[in-house]
Amino acid sequence: MPLQFIGIDPQTGQDKSPTVFVDGETNDIVIQGFKPGGETEAEAAAFEVPGHAVGIPDDEAVIRIPARMAPFLREACDAVERADVR
Numbered sequence: 001m002p003l004q005f006i007g008i009d010p011q012t013g014q015d016k017s018p019t020v021f022v023d024g025e026t027n028d029i030v031i032q033g034f035k036p037g038g039e040t041e042a043e044a045a046a047f048e049v050p051g052h053a054v055g056i057p058d059d060e061a062v063i064r065i066p067a068r069m070a071p072f073l074r075e076a077c078d079a080v081e082r083a084d085v086r
Helices: 038-046 067-082
Strands: 003-008 019-023 029-032
Touching: 003 067, 019 067, 029 067
Parallel strands: none
Antiparallel strands: 003 019, 019 029
16 A cells, blocks of 8 residues: 655644555545544544444544644545546
């Protein structure tokens, strides 16, 4: 899985590293972020979407990235769209 680096939070310093990547094979967006607090994770797990099970599946995770990283998410989306993946 060759990851294409898109961007890292410029304000986290050397100890933290929320990062956005694009998978070069699947064009999936891969995000490294902060683990949410228990309250945030519980709220996400309790959220009801019609037609979907409530909860967080074992192979999924809730993450938090700083809002200041929105440009990196846009860039990752643009990279995926340029690859014409639907």
